[in-house]
Amino acid sequence: MATLQDVANAAGVSKTTVSRFLNGSLDLPLRTADQIRAAIRDLDYRPNPHARRLSLGRSDTIALIVPDISSPFFATFVAAVEAEADARGLSLSLHATLNRRDRELSYIDTVARGHADGLIFITNHADDGELGRRLQAAGNCIIVDEDVSGTDLPKVFSDNEQGGYLAGRHLAEAGHRHLMLIGGGEEMISGERRHAGFMRGLHEVAGPQVRILRHQGTYTLETGRAAARRFLESPVDQRPSAIFATSDELMIGLMEVLQTSGIRVPEEVSVVGFDDVGPLHLFAPAITAVRQPVRDLGKSALALLLERAADGNKPPSEVLLPVTLIERASVAPPMSS
Amino acid sequence: MATLQDVANAAGVSKTTVSRFLNGSLDLPLRTADQIRAAIRDLDYRPNPHARRLSLGRSDTIALIVPDISSPFFATFVAAVEAEADARGLSLSLHATLNRRDRELSYIDTVARGHADGLIFITNHADDGELGRRLQAAGNCIIVDEDVSGTDLPKVFSDNEQGGYLAGRHLAEAGHRHLMLIGGGEEMISGERRHAGFMRGLHEVAGPQVRILRHQGTYTLETGRAAARRFLESPVDQRPSAIFATSDELMIGLMEVLQTSGIRVPEEVSVVGFDDVGPLHLFAPAITAVRQPVRDLGKSALALLLERAADGNKPPSEVLLPVTLIERASVAPPMSS
Structure with a gap:
């Protein structure tokens, strides 16, 4: 297996330069960066998982942030995303915010630090703009169920x-x-x-x-x-x-x-x-x-996230999924009529 | 804020030595390691979050692995752990395995690689011994709800x-x-x-x-x-x-x-x-x-995990929580009696 030193030799730079390039702490001239990338590709060099997450953002993990996992709606939504992620060989990391902004921001930061390749986000409260800014900055993100204003991100809602x-x-x-x-x-x-x-x-x-x-x-x-x-x-x-x-x-x-x-x-x-x-x-x-x-919401959110990861130029869209009325036994004419 | 160089100066070693010690790629004589640890403590040096996770295993994140997040029981259990973690300033990373062993092992590995300081684990199927071995190797782990044989880990069950x-x-x-x-x-x-x-x-x-x-x-x-x-x-x-x-x-x-x-x-x-x-x-x-x-199961599991993190010598125990019969309207004498 290729080592960091092999990559450094092939790219004609020092090991420290490769290491700092990989962990994002060094801005290199475009040509040097390309040489390092080519060496990594040619040698099939695989940094350890942590370094890989720090540098390339390919953890094969999707993060999912929801308000409260104990409500039937969110629990079923999460299960749908999990099943869909599994079918695509992805891991899922879930975070429940208790619908509190401090916890939302903290989990968004965790994701933005590179623990996941993408984020599916649901909030259940209004935003003063801060949440929107942080989500926008976090990059590859899909908003589901409830809108967050001030963002230019793809959205999936029920109708x-x-x-x-x-x-x-x-x-x-x-x-x-x-x-x-x-x-x-x-x-x-x-x-x-x-x-x-x-x-x-x-x-x-x-x-x-x-x-x-x-x-x-x-x-x-x-x-x-x-x-x-x-x-x-x-x-x-x-x-x-x-x-x-x-x-x-x-x-x-x-x-x-x-x-x-x-x-x-x-x-x-x-x-x-x-x-x-x-x-x-x-x-x-x-x-x-x-x-x-709710299962289609989960599937659509993940599909949209992966599309966007594959093609960052795809314009953001709002997807509305159809709902249906299920008639049972709890409606009758009013008493007085 | 103290830098890596400050720590190196205080410990009387090179910056590279401190860095390699922190990321676990260097075995040092006990005395040198202690000097570095003392310098880190005295200077209140905080490595960046990734390095910190790699080295000290103090991510302030607990991982929770459950079979299926959409069942009311697991959804409520997870919510209880989340509330308890929040009260203690901890983050929680949840993973649903769909009750499949390959997914269980993969998530256990993720946790063992240092993404979390501890693991609360629930499975819902029988084990041939492999799961037990991997959990045991993962270190700080609590088993909840359903036993995994062949492990010497603390357990929390309902009675x-x-x-x-x-x-x-x-x-x-x-x-x-x-x-x-x-x-x-x-x-x-x-x-x-x-x-x-x-x-x-x-x-x-x-x-x-x-x-x-x-x-x-x-x-x-x-x-x-x-x-x-x-x-x-x-x-x-x-x-x-x-x-x-x-x-x-x-x-x-x-x-x-x-x-x-x-x-x-x-x-x-x-x-x-x-x-x-x-x-x-x-x-x-x-x-x-x-x-x-179920809420007490969540609270007890987290409390036990933190106790164990604080005192690794604490012997593992099996905690049994009491259950109650809630009488409603679905039981009557048999028809023939």
């Missing part, structure tokens, strides 16, 4: 607007005119799009005669529970007749509180979910939900 | 035998004498212990008059579905009156097929689960299950 639209139409067609929407805050693009689509679907069927109670928060069990308590606080005759909970976590939190309070679904209130990754089909009642193509 | 016992007693007390157990294969220690405890609980209440149909496989939806089909193939009067499904995945697969086939739980068959990490409380009916202390 959130269409998902909201399907839910809105479905509930309006069942007769609902007073509805609650539980969702991410206004600064979340996924939440805004689900909300916009929901309103479009409702208005298309019911015209302007709809009343919406919007309960905002994070995509967590706790926000789902809080929304349910807010629903219960209203006098019975002033409650919305249907609820659109825009994530599995929100739906689980919502259903926990409704069941504990003895509220019958769909007799007293209809519910429609979003994600449909958790076992909503086994709930009592089985929950109607907009299904995200 | 699987006690969990099986609680399920067995509960079903025997409800009157069941002909039961089905769905579980991991005989070579899985978790599966063996759940089975042994189940038999103990049944015998303690019902004496030897119990009949067990044991359906073995992996802890997956597919094994749960296959077991349900096997149950349905028997003539109605020869079916077991109760089923113990020893993981959330098995329970979800089982319930899918039972519901599709119109089998009423618990009227026609009682079911008890294991894990209780998925939203079994929202199922129709709410499922009685043995709850694993």
